[in-house]
Amino acid sequence: MRLKKCQPVAIDAADPFKNDVLDRxxxxxxxxxxxxxxxxxxxxxxxxxxxxxxxxxxxxxxxxxxxxxxxxxxxxxxxxxxxxxxxxxxxxxxxxxxxxxxxxxxxxxxxxxxxxxxxxxxxxxxxxxxxxxxxxxxxxxxxxxxxxxxxxxxxxxxxxxxxxxxxxxxxxxxxxxxxxxxxxxxxxxxxxxxxxxxxxxxxxxxxxxxxxxxxxxxxxxxxxxxxxxxxxxxxxxxxxxxxxxxxxxxxxxxxxxxxxxxxxxxxxxxxLPSPVRSDFIVSLSKQLGLDKYLINRITFFAGPLGIILQNLISLYNLTLREQEALCNILNIAVRTRSYFLEDNRVLVLFLLSILKLKFPDLYKSLNKYNKSNFISNVLENINSHYPDNTDNTDNIDNIDNIDNDTYYLKFLEFLECMLLSVIRPASQFSYEETVDDYVRKYNFNDVKKQKLIDSFDMVKGFEITIQELLLIKDTIEISSSFTLNWAV
Structure with a gap:
């Protein structure tokens, strides 16, 4: 549970590329x-x-x-x-x-x-x-x-x-x-x-x-x-x-x-070529001990954390510096508020942290008086970052393994369903009705609709409230106020 900070990449005198995770x-x-x-x-x-x-x-x-x-x-x-x-x-x-x-x-x-x-x-x-x-x-x-x-x-x-x-x-x-x-x-x-x-x-x-x-x-x-x-x-x-x-x-x-x-x-x-699908964020998460810690926290979502992180940073085009900032936020957040950041809340922490880094205006708009607009805008943002042809995993760009891609898409669909549950709680709306409305709004096909229904089955019991979203935002603000040494 002790905090670590990112260290500069060590340049080995005998082998300068020993720690070269970017293939330079x-x-x-x-x-x-x-x-x-x-x-x-x-x-x-x-x-x-x-x-x-x-x-x-x-x-x-x-x-x-x-x-x-x-x-x-x-x-x-x-x-x-x-x-x-x-x-x-x-x-x-x-x-x-x-x-x-x-x-x-x-x-x-x-x-x-x-x-x-x-x-x-x-x-x-x-x-x-x-x-x-x-x-x-x-x-x-x-x-x-x-x-x-x-x-x-x-x-x-x-x-x-x-x-x-x-x-x-x-x-x-x-x-x-x-x-x-x-x-x-x-x-x-x-x-x-x-x-x-x-x-x-x-x-x-x-x-x-x-x-x-x-x-x-x-x-x-x-x-x-x-x-x-x-x-x-x-x-x-x-x-x-x-x-x-x-x-x-x-x-x-x-x-x-x-x-x-x-x-x-x-x-x-x-x-200098931009790193694509690099192992940098995986290396950082291991350096900080986040890999084992987060896997133990995400008990119900059986997906490889490294693949999810790699694809998220690829989707949102996070620079190396932004990847490190993301790891810094996660590092401090999960260790100082571990009692709160269980299961689905950690996944939402991922998403909100990325929004803070890449879409600060959208992130700042989250407040208790702007719940519906915020969720709608975030869902729009998620959909705009989906790769083309997501219904056919053989044709998705930059995806090397269909099984890994399945985890990654399920992660995004799971996030969508959790966010929908904020404005359409299960106690008031059936998830079939919620999915139908969402599918009509974005003109999704039947394959996508079925994937969302499957994800809602996983979300049951893990819904999130606006109060919890605000608490996660507060956690990010506390974490991001600590500036650690850059590794790049």
Whole structure:
């Protein structure tokens, strides 16, 4: 009965894919072959939505590259978002990685890194501000006792105009030279990480870019492309391009062509495949001890819990992050209110928790004054998520086993009947009458009608009331107020 929390996916040093329940190994192997076949520097974007496991993916990939003796650096952009300059943050992360080197390469890398730091002063974004400080100080000296010496200021600014023009030209020429030298030194530094093996690039992973402040995210892209575009370095961005696009528009305006803008910085996109029918939620339920606990609670519904969970998350398209949130809710709910969550109430807990995650407005509409509308809308929602051709189990998409599919469909039909019992209690209506009305409303065929009748036979004695629905909602609210560490 003790609570557990979801742990981050463990990346085994000897076998990076030991705990890979999403079958990402093939994706990593393909991408590794891709990046090692390029001689030039490239920027590769691993594009996936929120909660689809980007961080775990690139950390598995990073460990896989380490096993191949390909040097890597992991840079969490969001954790460095507090800095004012992305260049400083990137160079700092490269400097920290020097400690992982040894022998002559380490000694050489330290010397090159020291040279890089000296050149950063010319490239950092506050350098121009420092040059203006003496000018501001001089103008300030021409203001005495609150009186402005207009003639002196006019003479100063006239001379300043010519001086600044000359200075800006010289500064431009100097910055170009410094940038050239910076890239040369950076390329040599990358060679130290690679052990002078020109077939092994330094791979820099940049994570959580879509969570950064818009200005910082843009600056990271600019620095990665313009300053780090040197031999021996490959950048891999793990980001949600849709969310990153929102950040870019926040800076440059809603009319900006984001895809066109990003093409300036990103050479290749790789859309991380969404996990389909994965074992992730089954793995989480075992990690938390929910599998045995829930099976013991659901005594009358003889169906494999793992198959039911897999199909529910597939139907409702739950992301990995949402699957974990669902397990967190179930984990806390069944252990803190175990006296209440027996049999049918646990099944309703599944449904309401999913509604909270995917359809929050529908979930919030549940109250004692809105009973009929809420049930009607939820039934509509359930029916909209049924696969096509549910009457012929041989033709249902993404179903590998007819017996497993039967459990899964029975589960949904059972939920429908329980919800119907909220607004049409058995003490007032016969279940045949309730089914007839429901079948007419949705124009179901006779096969579906018979399945509902069979499910109502199971529901007898397990009806649920609006008060119990509200109590389950209250349980979900208590459970979801506890935020646990994400596993993905």
């Amino acid at each position: 190994k093939a994706n990593v192997e393909i991408l590794t072959q891709f990046i090692t076949s390029y001689e030039q520097s490239i920027v590769l974007c691993i594009d996936a939505g929120w909660g689809q496991g980007k961080t775990t993916f690139i950390k598995m990939w990073q460990q896989y590259l380490k096993k191949l003796d390909i040097p890597t650096i992991y840079f969490n952009a969001w954790e460095s978002d507090y800095t004012d300059d992305a260049l400083i943050a990137l160079i700092g992360e490269i400097g920290l990685a020097i400690d992982n080197l040894s022998g002559e390469n380490k000694s050489k890398a330290k010397g090159l890194f020291s040279t890089l730091k000296n050149k950063i002063g010319y490239l950092a974004k506050d350098a121009s501000l420092k040059e203006w400080l003496p000018i501001v100080a001089t103008i300030g000296s021409l203001i005495s006792g609150g009186r402005i010496k207009a003639d002196k200021i006019a003479e100063f600014t006239a001379n300043l105009g010519a001086s600044l023009a000359k200075d800006q030209i010289e500064k431009y020429e100097k910055s170009k030279q410094v940038l050239f030298e910076f890239k040369q030194e950076l390329s040599r530094l990358a060679e130290c990480y690679c052990g002078n093996d020109d077939k092994k690039p330094l791979v820099i992973f940049i994570d959580e870019l879509d969570r950064c402040r818009p200005n910082f995210a843009i600056e990271v892209l600019e620095k990665a492309k313009h300053l780090f575009n040197v031999d021996n370095i490959i950048f891999v961005l793990a980001t949600d391009k849709t969310q990153l696009g929102h950040s870019i528009r926040a800076v440059y305006g809603q009319g900006l062509d984001v895809n066109g803008y990003l093409r300036r910085f990103i050479d290749f996109d790789y859309l």
